[in-house]
Amino acid sequence: EKGGYDHFMLKEIYEQPNVITDTYRGRLHANEGLIKMAGIEDNLQKFLNAPRILIIACGTSWHAGLVAEYIFEEFARIPVEVEYASEFRYRNPIINENDVVIAISQSGETADTLAAIKLAKEHGAFVFGVCNVVGSSISRETHAGAYTHAGPEIGVASTKAFTTQITVLTLIALRLAQAKGTLSNSMFHRYLQELELIPEKVSEALETNDVAKAIADIYKDAPNCLYLGRGYNFPVALEGALKLKEISYIHAEGYPAAEMKHGPIALIDEQMPVVIIAPRQEHYDKIVSNIQEIKSRSGKIIAIVTRGDVQVKELADHVIEIPETTDALSPLITTIPLQLLSYHIAVMRGCNVDQPRNLAKSVTVE
Numbered sequence: 001e002k003g004g005y006d007h008f009m010l011k012e013i014y015e016q017p018n019v020i021t022d023t024y025r026g027r028l029h030a031n032e033g034l035i036k037m038a039g040i041e042d043n044l045q046k047f048l049n050a051p052r053i054l055i056i057a058c059g060t061s062w063h064a065g066l067v068a069e070y071i072f073e074e075f076a077r078i079p080v081e082v083e084y085a086s087e088f089r090y091r092n093p094i095i096n097e098n099d100v101v102i103a104i105s106q107s108g109e110t111a112d113t114l115a116a117i118k119l120a121k122e123h124g125a126f127v128f129g130v131c132n133v134v135g136s137s138i139s140r141e142t143h144a145g146a147y148t149h150a151g152p153e154i155g156v157a158s159t160k161a162f163t164t165q166i167t168v169l170t171l172i173a174l175r176l177a178q179a180k181g182t183l184s185n186s187m188f189h190r191y192l193q194e195l196e197l198i199p200e201k202v203s204e205a206l207e208t209n210d211v212a213k214a215i216a217d218i219y220k221d222a223p224n225c226l227y228l229g230r231g232y233n234f235p236v237a238l239e240g241a242l243k244l245k246e247i248s249y250i251h252a253e254g255y256p257a258a259e260m261k262h263g264p265i266a267l268i269d270e271q272m273p274v275v276i277i278a279p280r281q282e283h284y285d286k287i288v289s290n291i292q293e294i295k296s297r298s299g300k301i302i303a304i305v306t307r308g309d310v311q312v313k314e315l316a317d318h319v320i321e322i323p324e325t326t327d328a329l330s331p332l333i334t335t336i337p338l339q340l341l342s343y344h345i346a347v348m349r350g351c352n353v354d355q356p357r358n359l360a361k362s363v364t365v366e
């Protein structure tokens with residue numbers, strides 16, 4: 001059942017190159033410069049007329065929503081708000097009938113997300129679902145949707161659902177950008193081609209497994225861990241921290257790297273491991289100076305860098321090298337070593353990786 005892997009989580013981490021391909025199959029036509037998604041084509045005007053898009057989700061799906069916020073705004077120039085379903089449903093939110101709501105859920109059964117969808121529908125909004133489980137409650141409750149094709153995710157810690165959600169949302173953002181003309185033709189084509197290369201690059205990123213395991217061995221007893229990232233990789237920092245805390249029970253926090261100096265920097269001393277997502281991309285120099293700030297306070301730096309990196313390598317205690325891709329698609333790659341790191345730490349601590357204490361795969365109660 002686990003296909004030779006010790007845990008479902010590890011199997012699912014390794015499935016990512018295949019399931020990302022499954023998710024874009026039939027939808028991404030890089031050579032023809034086309035994206036075909038029935039749920040989007042049938043409702044294209046609704047998306048194009050929307051004054052804004054509201055994204056509602058919980059947990060890891062909410063993190064995918066945050067990545068999507070950056071991508072939608074950058075590519076399609078549509079204002080996006082991302083909200084926890086549990087907050088949205090109880091705070092009398094402003095929802096207008098032209099708003100488009102995107103609900104993201106692996107299981108399609110999350111109680112708070114389902115209730116938030118019902119509320120949005122009552123206000124006349126159009127609700128689009130991004131679910132993994134076919135025929136789930138959320139997929140039935142939404143007006144239209146696009147499935148991720150991640151296959152069954154058994155491990156409570158979400159891994160392949162996250163990357164396939166980002167894949168679907170990126171396809172949608174690109175299609176809307178094409179319709180709106182907000183991306184140049186050449187950029188549009190470049191993104192399609194780059195997206196097609198992602199599964200191969202995810203496979204390469206999986207080759208960091210041994211390095212991640214060696215680092216895990218050093219930090220497995222740490223009581224705390226900080227995750228930092230900027231831009232598209234800020235949500236990846238949140239996701240990395242969530243993964244670590246839920247399966248290894250180590251307290252971890254994710255932060256936008258530049259926010260560190262507004263508080264968390266006080267936590268840094270030689271006992272504090274800091275995982276910093278620092279691929280060579282826009283604002284690279286900013287992340288380098290964030291790393292310097294940590295180093296001068298003796299924090300232990302574990303950096304996720306682009307292969308061939310020089311500057312961060314000089315400063316960091318450990319580096320995990322990943323293949324290069326465009327900024328907007330980098331979360332699909334940077335996430336991989338973070339999944340592996342938390343997996344190995346949890347295994348080394350003797351934790352029940354697939355079924356962490358107190359957690360359920362789908363949270364069907366509020």
Ligand code: M6R
Binds near residue numbers: 060105106108
């Ligand atoms: O099935 P959903 O995507 O709606 O689930 C949302 C969260 O419960 C889920 O992502 C949870 O945070 C995971 N355990 C994270 O790994």
